[in-house]
Amino acid sequence: MRRMHVASAMVGALALLTLAGCTTDPSVTAPSDDAAATEEAEVEWFDQALFDKQDEERGVVPEGPDGQPYLQYINAEMVDTSEFASEGAKKGCFANASISNPWRQTGWITMNEQLKVLQESGAISELETRDAQDSDDTQIADIDYFINEGNCDFFVISPNSTAAMTPAVERACDTGKPVIVFDRGVQTDCPVTFIHPIGGFAWGIDSANFLIDNLEEGDKVVALRILPGVDVLEQRWAAAEKLFGEANIDAVDYFTGADPVEIKKIISDELAKGDVKGIWMDAGDGAVAAIEAFEDAGVDYPVMTGEDELSFLRKWKDTGLTGLGTVYSNFQWRTPLLAAQKIFAGEEVPKEWVLPQSPVTSDDLDQYLAANEGMPDGHYAKFGGEDLPGYPTVWQERQIP
Amino acid sequence: MKIVSALVSPRGAVFLLLAVLLIAITVLNPSFAEPGQLMRFIQRVAPVAIVAIGQYFVIVGGEFDLSMGSVVTAQVVIAGNLVGQDESRTIPVLFLMLAFGVLVGLVNGLIVSFLRVPSFIATLGMMLALLGGVLYWTGGAATGNPDDSFRQIGRGGIQDVPVLDLIPWSVLILIVVLAAAIWFSKRPFGRTIIALGDNPTAAGFAGVRTWWVKTSTFILSSLSATLAGILLVGYAGVHPSVGRGYEFTAITAVVLGGVVLGGGRGWVVAAAAGAFALEALFTLLNFAGVPSTLRDAIQGVIIIAAVAYSAVSFRARRRGRTDVAGPPVDADDGPVDGAPETSPAREKESPPQSGATRPAIHSLEAEG
Numbered sequence: 001m002r003r004m005h006v007a008s009a010m011v012g013a014l015a016l017l018t019l020a021g022c023t024t025d026p027s028v029t030a031p032s033d034d035a036a037a038t039e040e041a042e043v044e045w046f047d048q049a050l051f052d053k054q055d056e057e058r059g060v061v062p063e064g065p066d067g068q069p070y071l072q073y074i075n076a077e078m079v080d081t082s083e084f085a086s087e088g089a090k091k092g093c094f095a096n097a098s099i100s101n102p103w104r105q106t107g108w109i110t111m112n113e114q115l116k117v118l119q120e121s122g123a124i125s126e127l128e129t130r131d132a133q134d135s136d137d138t139q140i141a142d143i144d145y146f147i148n149e150g151n152c153d154f155f156v157i158s159p160n161s162t163a164a165m166t167p168a169v170e171r172a173c174d175t176g177k178p179v180i181v182f183d184r185g186v187q188t189d190c191p192v193t194f195i196h197p198i199g200g201f202a203w204g205i206d207s208a209n210f211l212i213d214n215l216e217e218g219d220k221v222v223a224l225r226i227l228p229g230v231d232v233l234e235q236r237w238a239a240a241e242k243l244f245g246e247a248n249i250d251a252v253d254y255f256t257g258a259d260p261v262e263i264k265k266i267i268s269d270e271l272a273k274g275d276v277k278g279i280w281m282d283a284g285d286g287a288v289a290a291i292e293a294f295e296d297a298g299v300d301y302p303v304m305t306g307e308d309e310l311s312f313l314r315k316w317k318d319t320g321l322t323g324l325g326t327v328y329s330n331f332q333w334r335t336p337l338l339a340a341q342k343i344f345a346g347e348e349v350p351k352e353w354v355l356p357q358s359p360v361t362s363d364d365l366d367q368y369l370a371a372n373e374g375m376p377d378g379h380y381a382k383f384g385g386e387d388l389p390g391y392p393t394v395w396q397e398r399q400i401p
Numbered sequence: 402m403k404i405v406s407a408l409v410s411p412r413g414a415v416f417l418l419l420a421v422l423l424i425a426i427t428v429l430n431p432s433f434a435e436p437g438q439l440m441r442f443i444q445r446v447a448p449v450a451i452v453a454i455g456q457y458f459v460i461v462g463g464e465f466d467l468s469m470g471s472v473v474t475a476q477v478v479i480a481g482n483l484v485g486q487d488e489s490r491t492i493p494v495l496f497l498m499l500a501f502g503v504l505v506g507l508v509n510g511l512i513v514s515f516l517r518v519p520s521f522i523a524t525l526g527m528m529l530a531l532l533g534g535v536l537y538w539t540g541g542a543a544t545g546n547p548d549d550s551f552r553q554i555g556r557g558g559i560q561d562v563p564v565l566d567l568i569p570w571s572v573l574i575l576i577v578v579l580a581a582a583i584w585f586s587k588r589p590f591g592r593t594i595i596a597l598g599d600n601p602t603a604a605g606f607a608g609v610r611t612w613w614v615k616t617s618t619f620i621l622s623s624l625s626a627t628l629a630g631i632l633l634v635g636y637a638g639v640h641p642s643v644g645r646g647y648e649f650t651a652i653t654a655v656v657l658g659g660v661v662l663g664g665g666r667g668w669v670v671a672a673a674a675g676a677f678a679l680e681a682l683f684t685l686l687n688f689a690g691v692p693s694t695l696r697d698a699i700q701g702v703i704i705i706a707a708v709a710y711s712a713v714s715f716r717a718r719r720r721g722r723t724d725v726a727g728p729p730v731d732a733d734d735g736p737v738d739g740a741p742e743t744s745p746a747r748e749k750e751s752p753p754q755s756g757a758t759r760p761a762i763h764s765l766e767a768e769g
C-alpha cells in the first residue's frame with residue numbers, strides 16, 4: 001500500500017504542476033486599462049525608437065533587384081566583405097531554432113531548394129543542419145559543436161531566443177569565419193549580417209491600423225497570441241496594444257499556444273460576454289478555429305487580421321470577411337545562403353539586412369490564392385520560391401528535408 | 402438535510418464545487434444560463450469528460466494512464482492526414498482510429514501486466530513514443546483539417562430544436578458514454594475492476610484474471626481518448642497541440658471527483674463532474690478577466706483546496722467508521738444516499754459475484 005501512496009502523491013503533484021503549466025495557454029491578461037500591467041509590459045517590450053524605425057521602414061521602397069524580394073533591402077548600411085573572399089565551394093553550418101510551426105517548415109523547405117541551386121553553381125558544398133527543437137540549451141550545444149567539430153566555412157544561425165543565444169553567437173564570431181543571423185536577433189553586432197523582415201512592430205502597426213480603420217471607437221477586439229516572451233511576437237502585440245489604446249479600441253489578449261481548442265473556447269466565452277467586433281492575431285496558426293467560433297455562435301464575422309498562411313487566406317475568401325493577412329516575410333529563409341554566396345565573392349552586404357514586409361490585402365488576395373493553388377493549408381503565400389527548381393511539387397507535397 | 406450532508410460529503414464535494422462555479426459564472430454573465438449557452442458549454446466539456454471517464458476506470462483499478470493526451474493528439478493528426486478532403490474515407494478512418502486506440506490500450510495493459518512495468522512509467526513511455534511519432538510525421542505543425550463530414554461529429558448537432566436551439570452530437574455522445582460507464586460500473590466486471598484496485602492480491606486469490614481486467618481498463622481509457630480526439634477534430638480542427646495536457650486534466654478531474662488515487666474507491670459520475678468543474682473553473686477565469694499572471698495561481702489553489710477538502714473529510718469519516726467496524730464502501734452507486742454510514746447495509750445487497758471477492762479485500766483494507 002505504501003508504494004501506491006507514494007506513487008499517488010507523485011502523480012497528484014505532477015498533475016497539478018502540469019495542469020498549472022499547461023493552462024497558461026488560455027490565460028487572460030489584464031484589460032488594457034489596468035495601468036500597472038500595461039506599464040510593466042511597455043517597460044519590457046515596447047521600444048519607441050524601434051517602433052518609429054519600423055514604422056518609417058514600412059513606407060520605404062526597398063532597393064535591390066526587382067521581383068526578387070529576398071534580395072531587396074531597406075535603408076541598408078553596406079559592409080565590406082573582401083576579407084572573406086575566396087574560391088571554391090563552402091561548407092555551411094546551420095543552427096536552426098526549430099521547424100515546429102508551419103511558418104518555419106515552409107521556410108525550411110524553401111531554404112533547401114535554394115541550397116540545391118547554390119550547390120549546383122558550386123558556391124556551397126553542403127549545409128550541415130542541427131535542429132534545436134525550440135530549446136536554448138540544445139542550440140547552444142549545437143553552435144559549440146559546429147565551432148569545435150563542424151569544420152564549417154560559415155555559420156547560419158536562426159536563434160531560438162535573443163538573450164540566451166548571444167554568447168554562443170559571439171563564440172561563433174570569434175572563429176573569424178562569417179556568421180549570418182536571421183529571423184530572431186541577438187544582442188551583438190558581431191555577425192557579418194543580420195537578416196530579417198522589417199519586424200514585429202511593423203506587423204503590429206499594419207494589423208492594428210487595419211482594425212482601427214474598420215472599427216468604431218469602443219469596439220471590442222480579442223487578441224490571440226501564441227506565447228509570451230518571444231521578442232518578434234511580443235513586439236507585434238506591444239505595437240498593436242499601444243495603437244488600440246490610443247484609438248480607444250477595447251482589446252483583451254489571450255495566450256493560446258496555437259491550440260485551436262483553446263482558441264475556440266476563448267472566442268466562445270468572449271462572444272458569450274458580449275459582441276466581439278475584431279480579432280487580432282500575432283500569428284495565423286489557428287485563425288480558422290477563431291472564425292469557426294463565430295460561425296458556431298451564429299453571429300456576424302469579425303474584422304480580422306491573420307497571416308499569409310493559406311488556411312486563413314482560403315477561409316477569408318470563403319467567408320468574405322473583412323480581413324488582412326499580416327506578413328512576416330517567409331522568403332527570408334532564402335536570403336542567408338545567398339548572403340553567404342555574396343560574402344565569399346567579396347561583394348558587400350547590408351550589415352542589417354532589412355527585407356521588405358507588406359501584408360496581403362483584399363486587393364491582392366485573389367492573386368495570392370491563384371498563385372498558390374494546390375498548396376497545403378500550412379503553406380505561406382509569400383514564401384518567395386516560385387523560381388526554384390522544385391516548384392511547385394516540393395511545397396505542394398510539403399517534403400520536409 | 403440529507404442532500405446537504407451528501408454535498409459536503411467527500412464524494413459530493415465535487416458537485417458542490419461545480420454548483421458554486423456555475424452560479425459564479427452565471428452571476429458574472431447571466432446569458433450563460435440560457436439553454437443554448439449551456440448546451441455549448443456541455444459540448445465543450447464533452448471531450449474532457451469522456452477522457453476523465455476513461456481515466457476513472459484505470460485509476461479505480463489501481464493504475465494511471467499518462468498516455469491519454471498523446472493518444473488524443475495522435476488520433477487528431479491521423480484524422481487530419483488520412484481523411485483529408487475525401488469524404489469517402491471518413492468511415493474507414495474512424496474504424497482505423499478505433500483500432501489504433503484499442504492497440505495502444507492493449508500494449509499499455511500488456512506491458513503493465515506481464516512485464517511488470519509500473520503503469521506510471523509504461524504509459525509515460527507510451528506518451529513519449531506517440532508524441533515522438535506525431536512529431537516525426539508532422540514535423541510539429543498542423544496539416545489541415547479533414548473533410549467537414551468527419552468534423553460534423555464534434556462540431557454539428559441536431560439543428561432547430563425548440564428552446565435548446567442545437568443539440569450537439571458531442572452532448573449525445575457524452576450522455577451515451579456516461580450511461581454506458583455507469584452501467585458497466587455496476588456490472589460484475591466493473592466491480593471486479595474496483596476490487597482489483599482495492600487489493601490486487603486478494604482479487605487474484607478470488608480468481609480474478611488480473612491481467613485481463615487491468616488491460617481492459619487501459620483499452621477503455623485509450624478508446625475514450627480516441628473518442629475525445631474525434632470530437633476535438635470536429636470542435637476545433639487539427640493541430641499537434643490538441644490534446645496537450647489532457648492526461649493531467651483527466652487525472653485532476655478524477656481526483657476532484659473524489660476518486661482515490663491508487664484505486665479501489667470512486668464513482669464514475671463524480672469523475673465526469675470533476676471534468677465539468679475543471680472546465681467551469683477555466684470558463685469562470687475567462688469571464689472574470691483574471692490577469693494572466695494570477696490565473697495559474699488561482700487555478701492551482703482552488704484545485705488543491707478541493708482535493709484537500711475531499712481527502713480530509715474522507716479520512717475523518719473513515720476514522721469514524723472503523724469504530725463501528727464497517728468496511729469502506731465501493732461507492733460505485735453514488736453519493737446521493739451515499740453517506741458512507743449506510744454502506745454496511747447496502748453491502749449485503751451486492752451481487753454475489755463481486756461479493757465473493759469482498760470479505761478478503763476488506764479485511765486487508767482495514768490494515769492498510
